[in-house]
Amino acid sequence: MKPAANNSQESAAQRITERIQELGDWRGEKLAQVRVLIHEADPDVVEEWKWMGTPVWSHDGVVCTGESYNHVVKLTFAKGASLKDPKKLFNASLDGNVRRAIDLRQHDRLDGAAFRALFRQAVAYNRDHLPKRRR
Numbered sequence: 001m002k003p004a005a006n007n008s009q010e011s012a013a014q015r016i017t018e019r020i021q022e023l024g025d026w027r028g029e030k031l032a033q034v035r036v037l038i039h040e041a042d043p044d045v046v047e048e049w050k051w052m053g054t055p056v057w058s059h060d061g062v063v064c065t066g067e068s069y070n071h072v073v074k075l076t077f078a079k080g081a082s083l084k085d086p087k088k089l090f091n092a093s094l095d096g097n098v099r100r101a102i103d104l105r106q107h108d109r110l111d112g113a114a115f116r117a118l119f120r121q122a123v124a125y126n127r128d129h130l131p132k133r134r135r
Contacts, residue, residue, distance in 0.1 A: 012049040012056075012121040016066075019055060023068055026106045029071040031055070032064055033110065039062075042118035042123050060126040063119065079129075083121050087114035 002121065016035065020028040034035060034105070038045055038057050048056040055066040062078040080090060080100025089111065092101035 009046060009048075009131050013019070013047045015049040015053075016047055016055045019053070020107060027073050030104050030108075030110075031068060033076060034066060034073070034104075034115070037110070037112050038119055041119040045123075050091055059123045060130060061124045063126065067109065071105060073104045074101050075104070077118075077122055079122060079125050087111055088117075089118055091109055126132045 009102070016031075020032045020035070021032065022028070032121045035055075039099075042063075044059060044061055046058045050056045057063050057066070064075050066078075067074045067076070074092065076093065077100050077135075079098060080093070081096060081098050085100070085129055089102050090100040092103040093099050102110075102115075
């Protein structure tokens with residue numbers, strides 16, 4: 001029997017909280033900051049835990065992931081190449097045809113308003129480009 005969607009969402013949210021706590025340093029602080037901005041941008045966002053331990057934020061499809069490495073917290077937008085980025089937040093994975101990423105280092109400051117606008121744009125893109133159902 002599959003767990004109810006709400007239970008799996010609560011489990012994913014708990015795992016993301018645990019990841020933030022496990023990091024216990026600037027990376028956890030950055031991930032927590034981004035998580036707040038994401039929920040401010042889209043209160044209906046769904047938190048998921050995928051790909052062997054990656055926080056994922058979705059709304060009508062994957063919007064972005066939040067991975068932590070030794071020297072960077074990487075926020076990869078699944079359809080980032082299709083988004084306008086007037087504030088030049090994207091600074092990684094710029095050569096790909098689909099994804100774009102924001103690499104945050106310890107002393108980087110993220111423009112919260114610009115990030116929320118970019119996240120909302122990504123949600124709108126997902127909504128406007130829903131996969132067609134199979135017949």
